[in-house]
Amino acid sequence: MRNPSADKSRRRVAAIFVAALCAVVAMFAGAPGLSTVAAQEATIWDGVYTEEQAERGMKVYEQECAACHLDDLMGDGIAPALVGSSFFFRWSDLSVGDMYAAIRTTMPQGAPASLSPAGYAEISAYMLQKNNVPAGDTELSSDMDDLEVITITDSQ
Numbered sequence: 001m002r003n004p005s006a007d008k009s010r011r012r013v014a015a016i017f018v019a020a021l022c023a024v025v026a027m028f029a030g031a032p033g034l035s036t037v038a039a040q041e042a043t044i045w046d047g048v049y050t051e052e053q054a055e056r057g058m059k060v061y062e063q064e065c066a067a068c069h070l071d072d073l074m075g076d077g078i079a080p081a082l083v084g085s086s087f088f089f090r091w092s093d094l095s096v097g098d099m100y101a102a103i104r105t106t107m108p109q110g111a112p113a114s115l116s117p118a119g120y121a122e123i124s125a126y127m128l129q130k131n132n133v134p135a136g137d138t139e140l141s142s143d144m145d146d147l148e149v150i151t152i153t154d155s156q
């Protein structure tokens with residue numbers, strides 16, 4: 001004859017085991033960089049924009065940003081410099097997605113989000129170029145999922 005109380009405790013052990021397994025799986029699934037994401041992670045030094053894209057970005061920048069941040073991106077004293085130590089001080093360890101989102105939601109001052117997503121990506125590419133970050137073969141995307149995995153670091 002089966003012992004119902006032993007049966008019950010076996011079921012309880014099984015339930016606890018399944019719950020623990022779920023927790024472990026959830027932990028791994030939630031941690032970035034463990035599965036497919038790892039392969040996509042990059043820094044700005046991995047050739048994340050193209051020369052052509054930065055070229056287009058320069059034109060948009062001249063029309064939309066240079067009035068305040070000036071042609072050399074050094075800023076006018078009120079609008080900050082977008083190159084050199086101020087660039088890296090502001091953005092190091094953040095992602096290109098953070099930078100893109102900050103620009104898109106606040107700039108041009110007085111008309112935020114007024115450019116196309118591609119336009120903001122082009123300007124971001126131009127800013128990387130002006131910070132001596134080398135171009136590559138792939139254009140910088142305007143998709144946040146792609147931009148969030150590219151980290152800004154001040155050296156390779």
Ligand code: HEC
Binds near residue numbers: 068079106107
């Ligand atoms: C009318 C003047 C003006 C124009 C045009 C303008 N900016 Fe700015 N920008 C500012 C000022 C002033 C600040 C500093 C205050 C602030 O962050 O809002 C600033 C700040 C910034 C910052 C720093 C934001 C941060 O979070 O640290 C970035 C990056 C930037 N601008 C990029 C751009 C880009 C790219 C364009 C063109 C699409 C642009 N700006 C157009 C005046 C301007």
